Amino acid sequence: MLLRLQQGDAGAFEWIYHNYKRRIAYKLLRLLKSEALVEETMQDIFLKVWEHRESIDVNKSFKSYLYHISQNKVIDLFRRSRTEKAILDEVIAGNTELYTHIEESIFTKENGKLLDQLIDQLPAQRKSIFIACKLEGKSYKQVADEYGIAPTTVNDHLQKAMRFLRTKLTVAPDALLIIFINLLN
Numbered sequence: 001m002l003l004r005l006q007q008g009d010a011g012a013f014e015w016i017y018h019n020y021k022r023r024i025a026y027k028l029l030r031l032l033k034s035e036a037l038v039e040e041t042m043q044d045i046f047l048k049v050w051e052h053r054e055s056i057d058v059n060k061s062f063k064s065y066l067y068h069i070s071q072n073k074v075i076d077l078f079r080r081s082r083t084e085k086a087i088l089d090e091v092i093a094g095n096t097e098l099y100t101h102i103e104e105s106i107f108t109k110e111n112g113k114l115l116d117q118l119i120d121q122l123p124a125q126r127k128s129i130f131i132a133c134k135l136e137g138k139s140y141k142q143v144a145d146e147y148g149i150a151p152t153t154v155n156d157h158l159q160k161a162m163r164f165l166r167t168k169l170t171v172a173p174d175a176l177l178i179i180f181i182n183l184l185n
Contacts, residue, residue: 002058005049013053017046020063024070031074041073048073118168122161129154130161 004012024045028038048069049056056065119127129147132138133154144151 002056002062005053006056006058008053013046013050016049016062020066021046023063024066027067028070028074032077037077041070041077044073045069115165118165119161121168122164126157126161129157133158 001012001015005016021042025038025042028041029035032038032041045066049066056062119130122130125147129143132143132146133140138146140151140154143154147154
């Protein structure tokens, strides 16, 4: 049969396939644990046999030849699977990082809107002093000079603004409170 296979006899190939397919499939199933992978690997194995039929050594064990091809196909499959998993892990990590970044950005924007709404409820001068000191980063002295008031008055406005905002934020989520506290420190 091997001599006929070497000469391209499709009938010999079919006989060899039917004679060895169960033994190869059984070994593959033990290794791969998936019938779909076994079918795909079997196709690859016997395609390789057909493509390299002319180089088959008829004096050596054909069964060993098939097992050797099977072993190499399984090793290639595991390598490819490991590589694909590594790539998938990188993609997932990148997307998770991107998702987390976008989620944090949305959360910050939403909380920023809430904070803006609360600041808008402050009396006009207290609001502008709060914005100047806490959001624009100006010193008490700079704000005092700008408004023509004493630094202690700036401090008083800020204390009252903070008390008001803390009172309003006690009903807000804890995460918003943490963001707010970090913003103000």
